[in-house]
Amino acid sequence: MKIKREKLTKSKKLFLLLRFIVFLVLIRNIFVGNYENVFVCILTLILFFIPTIIERQFKLEIPDELEMIILIFIFSAEILGELNSFYTRIPGWDTMLHTINGFIMGAIGLSLIDLLNKNKNINIKLTPIFVAIVSFCFSMTIGILWEFFEFGMDMTFNTDMQKDYIVNEINSVKFDEDNLNKVHSIKIESLNVNGEDWISKYGGYIDIGIIDTMKDLFVNFIGALTFSVIGYFYSKNGSTDKIKKIMIVSNN
Secondary structure, three states: OOOOOOOOOHHHHHHHHHHHHHHHHHHHHHHHOOHHHHHHHHHHHHHOOHHHHHHHHHOEEOOHHHHHHHHHHHHHHHHHHHHOOHHHHOOOHHHHHHHHHHHHHHHHHHHHHHHHHOOOOOOOOOOHHHHHHHHHHHHHHHHHHHHHHHHHHHHHHOOOOOOOEEEOEEEEHHHOOOOOOOOEEEEOOOOEEOOEEHHHHOOOEEEOOHHHHHHHHHHHHHHHHHHHHHHHHHHHOOOHHHHHHHOOEEOO
16 A cells, blocks of 8 residues: 655745754753753744644645745744844844734734635625734734733843843933923933943943834834735735735635
């Protein structure tokens, strides 16, 4: 009896390759005792199964191109970004990934809504503008949940997923002695922490994550808005199938 072997697609080959690399990194960090990196590796391996979960849960077929983008995105964010310090070594690495994330999540949101539109058991047909809005909101929700995750990791495990920025000036109503809610600006010219001069060493005060969080949400917004506009015109022209060929294809 001959056993029919399933042909490995490009995305499956990439999945196996990246998973093998992460396993090697995982084993190395176990030997050196870096258990924080071990956790990141385990998280990465779990995230690699997201495309498979989406396909089975929503009965979707994700084309190789999109699946490969998702896998590379996860690998770039966790292994390259976190473990290999690309976030700090390469300017704009974090911004690029969050922008791509907004675009990808918008595509997934639009495709899920389009499935409802084509479901014969559901009488409601969503208009193109509503499809675009839901796609945008889906992408932004995923972006916000990720920022919650980063904040939770920083507060619970003392990580620095919310990267800090150097602040040279503070603008606050706290400096208004008359309590009239007027903003006063104070330029940081001297700063000593535990006897160490931070001005000469770092250039100013270290902001704790808020600037990075807002920047991430803003570029996620750009990615989500971009795809929502594209999705609106495709939906309006009845051309969601073209999007699916690029992003996600229904099994129907």
